[in-house]
Amino acid sequence: MSKTAEIVDDAERRHDLNQYLTFVLGRETFALGILSIKEILEYSAPTEIPMMPAFIRGVVNLRGAAVPVVDLCARFGRPSAAVTKKTCIVIVETRVEDESHVIGVVVDAVNEVLEIPGTEIEPAPSFGASIRADFIEGMGKVRGKFVIILAANRVLCVEEMEMLTHAAASGDVVQPAA
Amino acid sequence: MTDSALPTFIAESRELLREMEAALLECEQGETGAEAVNSIFRAAHTIKGSSGLFGLDGIVAFTHVVESVLDRVRANTLQMDRALAAILLECRDHIEHLVNAVADGKSDDVQLATRGESLLQKLSARAGGPAAAHTTASTTPVAPAAGHALWRIHVQFHAEVLRNGMDPLSFIRYLGTLGDIVALKLLTERLPGAEEFDAEACYLGFEIELASSESQQRIEAAFEFVRDDCTLQVRQKGTAASEVVADRREADTKESKASKSSDSRSLRVDGDKLDKLIDLIGELVTAGATTTITARKAGLSELNESTLRLARLVEEVRDQALKLRMVQIGPTFSRFQRIVRDVAREIGKEIRLETGGAETELDKTLIESITDPLTHLVRNAIDHGIETAEVRRSRGKNVEGVVRLDAYHDSGSVVIEVADDGGGLKRERIIAKAIERGLITDGSSLTDSEAFALIFEPGFSTAEQVTNLSGRGVGMDVVKRNVNALRGTVELDSKEGEGTTVRIRLPLTLAIIDGFLVGVGNSSFVIPLELVEECVELGDEHRSADGDQRYINLRGAVLPFVRLREMFSLRSSASRRESIVVIRCAGQRIGIVVDDLLGEMQAVIKPLSRLFSRIRGIGGSTILGTGQLALILDVTSLLDLCLNTRQTQAAPRRALMD
Numbered sequence: 001m002s003k004t005a006e007i008v009d010d011a012e013r014r015h016d017l018n019q020y021l022t023f024v025l026g027r028e029t030f031a032l033g034i035l036s037i038k039e040i041l042e043y044s045a046p047t048e049i050p051m052m053p054a055f056i057r058g059v060v061n062l063r064g065a066a067v068p069v070v071d072l073c074a075r076f077g078r079p080s081a082a083v084t085k086k087t088c089i090v091i092v093e094t095r096v097e098d099e100s101h102v103i104g105v106v107v108d109a110v111n112e113v114l115e116i117p118g119t120e121i122e123p124a125p126s127f128g129a130s131i132r133a134d135f136i137e138g139m140g141k142v143r144g145k146f147v148i149i150l151a152a153n154r155v156l157c158v159e160e161m162e163m164l165t166h167a168a169a170s171g172d173v174v175q176p177a178a
Numbered sequence: 179m180t181d182s183a184l185p186t187f188i189a190e191s192r193e194l195l196r197e198m199e200a201a202l203l204e205c206e207q208g209e210t211g212a213e214a215v216n217s218i219f220r221a222a223h224t225i226k227g228s229s230g231l232f233g234l235d236g237i238v239a240f241t242h243v244v245e246s247v248l249d250r251v252r253a254n255t256l257q258m259d260r261a262l263a264a265i266l267l268e269c270r271d272h273i274e275h276l277v278n279a280v281a282d283g284k285s286d287d288v289q290l291a292t293r294g295e296s297l298l299q300k301l302s303a304r305a306g307g308p309a310a311a312h313t314t315a316s317t318t319p320v321a322p323a324a325g326h327a328l329w330r331i332h333v334q335f336h337a338e339v340l341r342n343g344m345d346p347l348s349f350i351r352y353l354g355t356l357g358d359i360v361a362l363k364l365l366t367e368r369l370p371g372a373e374e375f376d377a378e379a380c381y382l383g384f385e386i387e388l389a390s391s392e393s394q395q396r397i398e399a400a401f402e403f404v405r406d407d408c409t410l411q412v413r414q415k416g417t418a419a420s421e422v423v424a425d426r427r428e429a430d431t432k433e434s435k436a437s438k439s440s441d442s443r444s445l446r447v448d449g450d451k452l453d454k455l456i457d458l459i460g461e462l463v464t465a466g467a468t469t470t471i472t473a474r475k476a477g478l479s480e481l482n483e484s485t486l487r488l489a490r491l492v493e494e495v496r497d498q499a500l501k502l503r504m505v506q507i508g509p510t511f512s513r514f515q516r517i518v519r520d521v522a523r524e525i526g527k528e529i530r531l532e533t534g535g536a537e538t539e540l541d542k543t544l545i546e547s548i549t550d551p552l553t554h555l556v557r558n559a560i561d562h563g564i565e566t567a568e569v570r571r572s573r574g575k576n577v578e579g580v581v582r583l584d585a586y587h588d589s590g591s592v593v594i595e596v597a598d599d600g601g602g603l604k605r606e607r608i609i610a611k612a613i614e615r616g617l618i619t620d621g622s623s624l625t626d627s628e629a630f631a632l633i634f635e636p637g638f639s640t641a642e643q644v645t646n647l648s649g650r651g652v653g654m655d656v657v658k659r660n661v662n663a664l665r666g667t668v669e670l671d672s673k674e675g676e677g678t679t680v681r682i683r684l685p686l687t688l689a690i691i692d693g694f695l696v697g698v699g700n701s702s703f704v705i706p707l708e709l710v711e712e713c714v715e716l717g718d719e720h721r722s723a724d725g726d727q728r729y730i731n732l733r734g735a736v737l738p739f740v741r742l743r744e745m746f747s748l749r750s751s752a753s754r755r756e757s758i759v760v761i762r763c764a765g766q767r768i769g770i771v772v773d774d775l776l777g778e779m780q781a782v783i784k785p786l787s788r789l790f791s792r793i794r795g796i797g798g799s800t801i802l803g804t805g806q807l808a809l810i811l812d813v814t815s816l817l818d819l820c821l822n823t824r825q826t827q828a829a830p831r832r833a834l835m836d
Binding site: 051052056059061065066068101102158 | 461464701702745746747748784785786787788789790791792793795796799801805806807808809
């Protein structure tokens with residue numbers, strides 16, 4: 001790659017780094033860095049996987065691959081919202097070391113893509129936020145209001161979710177549903 | 179020679195070395211047939227020839243001596259016996275090391291060279307020296323008085339040779355392996371003046387006098403790779419070729435013809451290309467299913483007919499494509515001959531490996547993934563299974579222990595057995611150990627097979643002493659995990675004093691299965707078709723009694739059943755009609771209660787995300803013609819799940835499995 005291309009690429013990347021997708025969950029607005037987002041799908045009911053915790057809605061067919069779908073409300077310990085016309089599935093790619101995972105996230109509505117410069121991002125409060133502190137990357141100031149920028153790698157941490165699904169699956173074994 | 183050809187050379191050499199090993203092991207067991215000797219000789223000869231082309235002098239020199247000895251065996255002037263076979267086996271290993279060194283890009287390893295020297299000394303001590311080998315070889319009745327005919331070779335390389343990636347020198351080097359180069363004259367007439375000189379063009383020619391007992395054909399064959407890029411003349415000078423030489427030439431031609439015809443029937447294909455093809459066929463199957471459904475909805479009979487024909491063709495294409503990936507397990511089994519021989523020697527036991535079902539075919543990726551677990555089981559059988567010679571004698575058994583590898587097809591899956599006629603498992607010792615390790619609290623209620631299953635638990639090892647080979651406490655659980663990862667199962671039979679048999683059951687392929695689609699509420703599930711025996715309707719008397727009775731009378735036999743809806747806690751309410759799908763799995767018959775029977779389908783297996791790695795009862799997912807996903811039932815683990823549920827209901831205690 002030539003030097004100029006590299007610089008352009010770099011600038012573009014820095015530009016992208018400041019871009020966020022905002023979306024609504026319940027009555028709150030959240031944001032995710034645009035680089036981790038692959039695409040946004042219209043909501044279609046996922047295929048349910050038995051014996052999974054509530055935050056796993058199931059799997060959807062994304063051009064021939066089975067992609068798991070996570071209900072963010074349930075993941076944050078809130079009741080799930082009803083599916084409306086605005087409900088979407090945001091496909092997110094997380095990267096842990098060399099392994100990449102593609103996971104779908106159910107959100108109530110997608111708002112916009114906007115730029116939040118680094119100077120406009122405050123660190124996460126140590127308490128007082130409505131969700132686990134380690135899920136928060138920072139608090140972005142948008143038009144005088146705070147939006148919670150999510151840390152995709154921790155919210156969608158496959159190891160953690162795997163442990164939770166395992167616990168749910170074996171829990172069902174000990175106490176079979178009658 | 180181009181570097182791009184080197185990987186082919188390495189792959190081919192390794193294959194030849196495997197053949198050589200198999201044949202040598204045959205010889206070592208005293209079954210020295212002409213075919214075996216020929217195949218050993220051919221392997222050595224080909225490796226020598228090819229490495230000459232690459233200028234790998236180390237391999238050429240070493241292999242040449244081995245080849246000369248083999249030539250004498252072939253001519254019956256040297257007797258092949260156990261000792262010679264053992265030395266040749268070591269030589270084979272050394273060639274393999276040399277080839278590996280080339281593969282790693284370290285062809286001038288001093289240590290390897292010294293080891294080669296000492297091996298050659300050993301070989302010449304047994305067979306009478308490399309030099310002697312030479313002279314005797316030429317005085318054998320096969321090629322008497324061939325006395326190194328003198329050949330005049332005139333070769334003019336074309337200008338393009340270097341640009342095509344050929345090194346003229348390598349061919350001359352290779353000639354050196356066919357005989358002695360008596361004289362060499364460089365032809366420089368075509369060299370242009372300095373200003374016209376193109377550094378990338380070849381202007382040189384050679385006139386070579388070669389003293390060799392080889393045929394004209396063989397000498398010409400040395401230039402095979404540049405046949406189109408040079409003008410070649412090979413003439414015999416001086417000594418007349420005797421009739422016998424002519425005979426030999428004929429024999430050689432026959433031989434090369436024979437090997438050529440078998441070559442042309444098989445084709446080396448990159449594994450990735452095959453995988454890509456299978457992927458595409460998977461997509462084709464899914465797309466075909468969508469078309470069939472659409473056609474049915476459209477209600478055009480002509481369209482329906484043509485989609486049916488298409489579906490049948492796609493099915494055939496799929497079967498053929500999957501067959502491309504199927505390989506026989508025989509070569510994998512024969513690799514164990516060597517392991518058994520070496521390990522048995524190391525620990526001083528007399529053990530023979532018997533194999534059966536070598537022609538059983540299974541998916542190539544399966545074979546690759548199963549080799550490690552198999553190696554572990556075989557080593558275990560040798561180390562812990564088979565008793566020492568004294569014990570065997572005192573028990574009135576044959577001193578020589580037998581390890582047996584078997585493979586066969588059984589109702590849609592492949593079974594691989596590792597059996598030994600050793601001491602067998604001691605139930606009490608296993609239970610004592612399991613209690614000591616805290617795996618169970620009381621073993622009295624366990625059946626034999628439950629007790630034996632304990633050895634597959636993590637951290638369990640019954641070996642009293644840790645040996646070099648196995649018994650570090652890691653092992654059987656890893657075997658089980660590896661096999662489970664391939665959607666397979668492991669079971670174990672043992673009789674104290676008579677031996678142990680470990681049975682690995684694997685699916686035929688990993689990519690596509692024939693499935694039976696069933697519906698429960700809004701969900702669809704796929705049951706592997708080969709497990710389905712029949713479908714019957716669930717009578718009303720069983721439907722109302724949602725209580726204790728979970729079995730029906732199926733033509734006089736008791737058939738226990740599970741309701742998929744309850745098993746998977748599906749939220750939908752029961753439908754008006756329910757059916758039982760009767761399934762046979764691992765020797766048991768169970769019924770699975772579902773709402774709808776939706777018919778047969780080809781299911782392309784789509785693996786589920788790692789998120790679901792611990793899920794039980796489900797083996798993967800597949801895409802239906804409608805684009806919806808359906809889950810594929812993993813009947814074996816589903817059965818496990820039922821059994822565990824029963825046990826926990828009957829008497830709550832720690833689940834044995836997992």
